[in-house]
Amino acid sequence: MLSLRSRIVANVRPSRLSGLAGRPSVMAAVAAPGAVRDACTPPARVYSSQYSRPISNPSEKDTIVKLLYNIGSRKEVEQYLRHFSSVESQKFAVIKVGGAVISDDLATLASSLTFLNRVGLYPIVVHGAGPQLNTRLESAGIIPRYEDGIRITDGPTLAIAREVFAEENQKLVEALENMGTRARPITSGVFVADYLDKQKYDRVGKIIRVNRDVVESSVRAGCLPILTSLAETSDGQILNVNADIAAGELARVLEPLKIVYLNEKNGLYHGETGKRIDAIHLDEEYESLMKEPWVRYGTKLKLREIKELLDCLPRSSSVAIISAEHLHKELFTHSGAGTLIMRGNRLFSQDDIKNVDRDRLRALLQAEDEAVKSGAQSTASYFHSLDQLRKAGGKYRIFADEPYQAAAIVTEGVGGRQVPILDRLVSTKSAHLNNIVDNLWKQIQKEYPRLVWIVPKSSNNLSWHFERADGSLSVGDGIAFWYGIENLGEIDSAIRSVTRSTVLPSGRAPTSAGTRRYSTLVRPVQQQQQQQQWLRGMVTDTSPTTAGGQQRSYRIGLIGARGYTGKELINIINNHPSLELAYVSSRELNGKPVSGYTKAYLDHVNLSPAEVGTLAKSGRQDVDAWVLALPNGVAAPFVEELDHATASLPIKDQPVVVDLSADYRFDTTGTWTYGLPELFRSSLTSKPVRRISNPGCYATGSQLGLAPLVHLMDPTRLPSVFGVSGYSGAGTKPSPKNDPAFLADNLIPYALTNHIHESEIGFSLTRMVAERMQQQNCGSTNVRVQFTPHVAPFFQGISLTIHVPLEKSMTAAQVRDEFRAWYDDEPLIHVTDSIPLVRDNSGKHYAVAGGFTVPKAPLEGTESAVADRRAVVVVTLDNLLKGAATQAVQNLNLALGLDEFSGIPLQDKPQLSLP
Structure with missing residues (x-):
C-alpha cells in the first residue's frame, strides 16, 4: 500500500499510536484564526493531581471494545486503549468543537463523545459558537466586525x-445526558485573561492563567467537562477568546x-x-511547508499556532484535525482518518556505518x-557483514532519528541483485507511539522507489507491513513484502536472493519450501494477466479434494467487508471446502490483513466499480462470484460495471453476483432472483x-x-x-x-x-400466492403485512412475534403441523413446540419457528369470533447468519452447482411432542 508522495501530502495513512479525532471546526479555525500568544509562555497555577478514573460497567465496556474491533484489529484497539489509559484522566485529550458542529452535527458529536466515555476516557471539550453568534447578531441588526481575523467585541x-x-x-x-453520559456545563471560572488590546479589539481577552482545578473536579466526579471559551479578568469582566486559543492554553496546562x-x-487539505x-511531522516538514505558496492567511497562522503549542508539550502529544463521525477511526486505528500533526524527530541517513553513533545503534539493535535478542546474530557480526558488503562492491544506507529510537538499514548489490532489500527495521515502542517509524518510512520511500523485505510470520506487527506493501508472499517461516515493482518475475528473483541472506529470530533463513500463496495486490486490475501467468508457475494447487478426486475451488470477491455481515461471510468461506477468497474490498480497511482468514495471506483492497468490471x-477465470455487502443504494455502480463487462459472455462464464442490500429485491424484470431458498428454491x-438478491434479515424470518x-x-x-433485533443490526456507525x-x-x-422490510415481505409473498389471491377475487394480488422493528440491548439475533389472521379456526397442533409439513426437509429451519429464544440460536446458522398458539375460541357468530381467528407464531434467527451471511452462502452454493449446505454447519432438529 506504499505510494510515493510529497513531503506534505500523504496518500496512505501511516501507523500512528497518537491518533484522535472528532468532527467540528478546524477548517473553521484555519479560516478564522484567533490571537497568537507568545510561544511557551507558561500559564500560572500549573500543578499535578493524581486520582483514579471512574470505572464503567465492565460488560458494557467489553461490548463497546468489541464494536471497536470492526474499525481496526483487536491489537490496534487494545494498544490504543492501554496508551490512552496510561495517563491521568484529564490528560487524555482536549477537544476543540466549532460552533458549526454543534448546530449541524450535534447527534454525531454527542454519540462519539459518549462512545469514548463508555470505555473510561474523559475528553475535555472546549467549544465555540461563531456561526450561531453571527446569526443572532444579524437578527439584532449588529454587523460583525473583524480586525486581523479577530472579532471586535463591543458591549452589545x-x-x-x-x-x-x-x-x-x-x-x-443535554445531548450527552440524553445518551446517558454525565456532563458538566462550565461557562466560567476556567480562563483568566487580560485585555488583548482594548483600543483595537475592545472586550477580547488574552489568557494569562488557567484554573485547572475546575476541570479536574468535573472529571473526578465522573463528568465530561464542557467548556465555553469565554474568559474573565481578575476583577470579573467577561472577555471573548477564540476557542482555538482557549483549547491551546488549556492543553499547555494539562499536557494531554x-x-x-x-x-x-x-482534516487539512493541500x-x-x-x-x-x-x-x-513538524521537525522535518515545517520550514518547507511554510514556504508553500498555498500556505497563507489563516492556514499559515493555524500551523504556526500548532507548532508553538506542540513545541511546549511533550513529544508524545499531537494534534488531530478530524470530523466527529470519524473520531473512533482516528483514535483507535493505525490508519487514522483526518490530519495528524506531531513534532517527530529529525532524521538522517548515512551510507557508511563509520558516520553513525555505533554505540547507540548497537544498543537499539540489542x-x-x-x-x-534471540542470539541468532550478534551486533558485531552484523556490522562486519555490512563492511564485507561494501568491500564486495555492494551498498547500504542507514536511516535513523537523532535519538536513535528507530533505525532502518537498506542493502543492495549483493550477487548482482538490482532490487534494494530492507535488511533491518527496528524501533522502540515510543518511536511507534510518536510516529517516528512512519516518518522514517517516508524517507526510505523517497530514496528507494522499489523495495523488498521479509518479516517473520510470528511478528506482532504484520498488519503494519501489509499496510505499506503492494503485495506479499508466504515464504517458509516469513512473509515477503514489496512495493514499487511491476515485474513479478523480478519480485521472485529478489525474494529468492533475500531468503539466502535474511536471518529470522529462529536463527535460520526463511525457507522457500512449501506452498507460496500470493496475496491480493493493491493494483489487481493492472497486474491481472501477469499475476495469472506467474501464479500458474509458482503456486501449488490447494483446491479441496472430494470422494471423487480433485475438485476446483471457487474464488469469491467480497465488496464491503468492514461490517458485521462481511466478517461472518469471511468466517464461513474460510471453513468452506470449495470456496476461497480472491479479493476482499473495503475502503476503510484498505491495506490491512483480512482478519480470520487462514487459507492464504490476504490483505484488503479498495476496488472501484471500474476495477471490478x-x-x-475475463469471465470466471479469476472470480467466480461477487458478493456485494454494501449499504442500500450503493451497489448499482458495481452491478452496472459487471453487467457491461459480461454482457457478451455465455451465461455459464459470467460470474455470479449476490447482492446483500435491498437494491434489487423488488426486481420485476426477471434479471434478479430472490434468494430465500426455502421458499424460492x-x-x-x-x-x-x-x-441473486439476498433477502433482508427481518424479511427472512417474517x-x-x-x-x-x-x-x-x-x-x-x-x-x-x-420484530426485535440485536444492535448489530444497526451497523457499526455509532448511534x-x-x-x-x-x-x-x-x-x-x-x-x-x-419499513423497507415491510414492503419486502409483502412483495415476495405475493409472488408465492398470486394465483390463489386471483382465484378468490380479493380485488388485489398483493399480500400486505404490518411490521414494526425494535432494537434491544443484546448484540446478535432476531425475535419475531407474528399474528396471522385465519379464514377458519385452527388448533395449535394444526398450525404446528402446517409448519412441520413445510420445513421437515429443510436443515436450516427448525420447528419446535416451545417458544424459541434468541439466545438459543444466536450464533447458529438455522432459524427456529415455534410457540404455536391460538386464542380460546369465542362463541361463533359474535364479532370477536372473526377477530380471534388467528394464530401466533414466534420465529428466531441470527440476523448476521441465516438473516444474511449463511443465506448468501446457500445462494452461492446453488448458483455454483455445489451442495446447497456445503460449508454450513448443520445441527440436529429438536423432537416435537404435540399430538
Whole structure:
C-alpha cells in the first residue's frame, strides 16, 4: 500500500499510536484564526493531581471494545486503549468543537463523545459558537466586525455572545445526558485573561492563567467537562477568546496526549492538489511547508499556532484535525482518518556505518532486533557483514532519528541483485507511539522507489507491513513484502536472493519450501494477466479434494467487508471446502490483513466499480462470484460495471453476483432472483442464475413464519409482525441504536410504518400466492403485512412475534403441523413446540419457528369470533447468519452447482411432542 508522495501530502495513512479525532471546526479555525500568544509562555497555577478514573460497567465496556474491533484489529484497539489509559484522566485529550458542529452535527458529536466515555476516557471539550453568534447578531441588526481575523467585541456583541455560548453549551450537555453520559456545563471560572488590546479589539481577552482545578473536579466526579471559551479578568469582566486559543492554553496546562480540532471537512487539505494532508511531522516538514505558496492567511497562522503549542508539550502529544463521525477511526486505528500533526524527530541517513553513533545503534539493535535478542546474530557480526558488503562492491544506507529510537538499514548489490532489500527495521515502542517509524518510512520511500523485505510470520506487527506493501508472499517461516515493482518475475528473483541472506529470530533463513500463496495486490486490475501467468508457475494447487478426486475451488470477491455481515461471510468461506477468497474490498480497511482468514495471506483492497468490471471481463477465470455487502443504494455502480463487462459472455462464464442490500429485491424484470431458498428454491435451480438478491434479515424470518399459513390466511385482515433485533443490526456507525448504554434497560421502536422490510415481505409473498389471491377475487394480488422493528440491548439475533389472521379456526397442533409439513426437509429451519429464544440460536446458522398458539375460541357468530381467528407464531434467527451471511452462502452454493449446505454447519432438529 506504499505510494510515493510529497513531503506534505500523504496518500496512505501511516501507523500512528497518537491518533484522535472528532468532527467540528478546524477548517473553521484555519479560516478564522484567533490571537497568537507568545510561544511557551507558561500559564500560572500549573500543578499535578493524581486520582483514579471512574470505572464503567465492565460488560458494557467489553461490548463497546468489541464494536471497536470492526474499525481496526483487536491489537490496534487494545494498544490504543492501554496508551490512552496510561495517563491521568484529564490528560487524555482536549477537544476543540466549532460552533458549526454543534448546530449541524450535534447527534454525531454527542454519540462519539459518549462512545469514548463508555470505555473510561474523559475528553475535555472546549467549544465555540461563531456561526450561531453571527446569526443572532444579524437578527439584532449588529454587523460583525473583524480586525486581523479577530472579532471586535463591543458591549452589545458580548451581551449576545454570553447568551449564545450558554445556550450552545447547554445543548451539548443535554445531548450527552440524553445518551446517558454525565456532563458538566462550565461557562466560567476556567480562563483568566487580560485585555488583548482594548483600543483595537475592545472586550477580547488574552489568557494569562488557567484554573485547572475546575476541570479536574468535573472529571473526578465522573463528568465530561464542557467548556465555553469565554474568559474573565481578575476583577470579573467577561472577555471573548477564540476557542482555538482557549483549547491551546488549556492543553499547555494539562499536557494531554491529544489535542483535537473538530471540523466538518475531516482534516487539512493541500491548497494545490486538493487532497487531504494525512500527516505532518513538524521537525522535518515545517520550514518547507511554510514556504508553500498555498500556505497563507489563516492556514499559515493555524500551523504556526500548532507548532508553538506542540513545541511546549511533550513529544508524545499531537494534534488531530478530524470530523466527529470519524473520531473512533482516528483514535483507535493505525490508519487514522483526518490530519495528524506531531513534532517527530529529525532524521538522517548515512551510507557508511563509520558516520553513525555505533554505540547507540548497537544498543537499539540489542534492545529491539529479534535476531540479535534471540542470539541468532550478534551486533558485531552484523556490522562486519555490512563492511564485507561494501568491500564486495555492494551498498547500504542507514536511516535513523537523532535519538536513535528507530533505525532502518537498506542493502543492495549483493550477487548482482538490482532490487534494494530492507535488511533491518527496528524501533522502540515510543518511536511507534510518536510516529517516528512512519516518518522514517517516508524517507526510505523517497530514496528507494522499489523495495523488498521479509518479516517473520510470528511478528506482532504484520498488519503494519501489509499496510505499506503492494503485495506479499508466504515464504517458509516469513512473509515477503514489496512495493514499487511491476515485474513479478523480478519480485521472485529478489525474494529468492533475500531468503539466502535474511536471518529470522529462529536463527535460520526463511525457507522457500512449501506452498507460496500470493496475496491480493493493491493494483489487481493492472497486474491481472501477469499475476495469472506467474501464479500458474509458482503456486501449488490447494483446491479441496472430494470422494471423487480433485475438485476446483471457487474464488469469491467480497465488496464491503468492514461490517458485521462481511466478517461472518469471511468466517464461513474460510471453513468452506470449495470456496476461497480472491479479493476482499473495503475502503476503510484498505491495506490491512483480512482478519480470520487462514487459507492464504490476504490483505484488503479498495476496488472501484471500474476495477471490478475489468476483472469480470475475463469471465470466471479469476472470480467466480461477487458478493456485494454494501449499504442500500450503493451497489448499482458495481452491478452496472459487471453487467457491461459480461454482457457478451455465455451465461455459464459470467460470474455470479449476490447482492446483500435491498437494491434489487423488488426486481420485476426477471434479471434478479430472490434468494430465500426455502421458499424460492425452484427459481434458484431451474435455470442458471447469475444475479441473486439476498433477502433482508427481518424479511427472512417474517416470511418463514408466514409462508406455511399464507394459503389459510384471511385476505381481508392484515398479519402483523413485532420484530426485535440485536444492535448489530444497526451497523457499526455509532448511534443510539447501537449504543449499549442507551439501550440498557431499554427497547427502541423505530420506522413505525413503511419499513423497507415491510414492503419486502409483502412483495415476495405475493409472488408465492398470486394465483390463489386471483382465484378468490380479493380485488388485489398483493399480500400486505404490518411490521414494526425494535432494537434491544443484546448484540446478535432476531425475535419475531407474528399474528396471522385465519379464514377458519385452527388448533395449535394444526398450525404446528402446517409448519412441520413445510420445513421437515429443510436443515436450516427448525420447528419446535416451545417458544424459541434468541439466545438459543444466536450464533447458529438455522432459524427456529415455534410457540404455536391460538386464542380460546369465542362463541361463533359474535364479532370477536372473526377477530380471534388467528394464530401466533414466534420465529428466531441470527440476523448476521441465516438473516444474511449463511443465506448468501446457500445462494452461492446453488448458483455454483455445489451442495446447497456445503460449508454450513448443520445441527440436529429438536423432537416435537404435540399430538
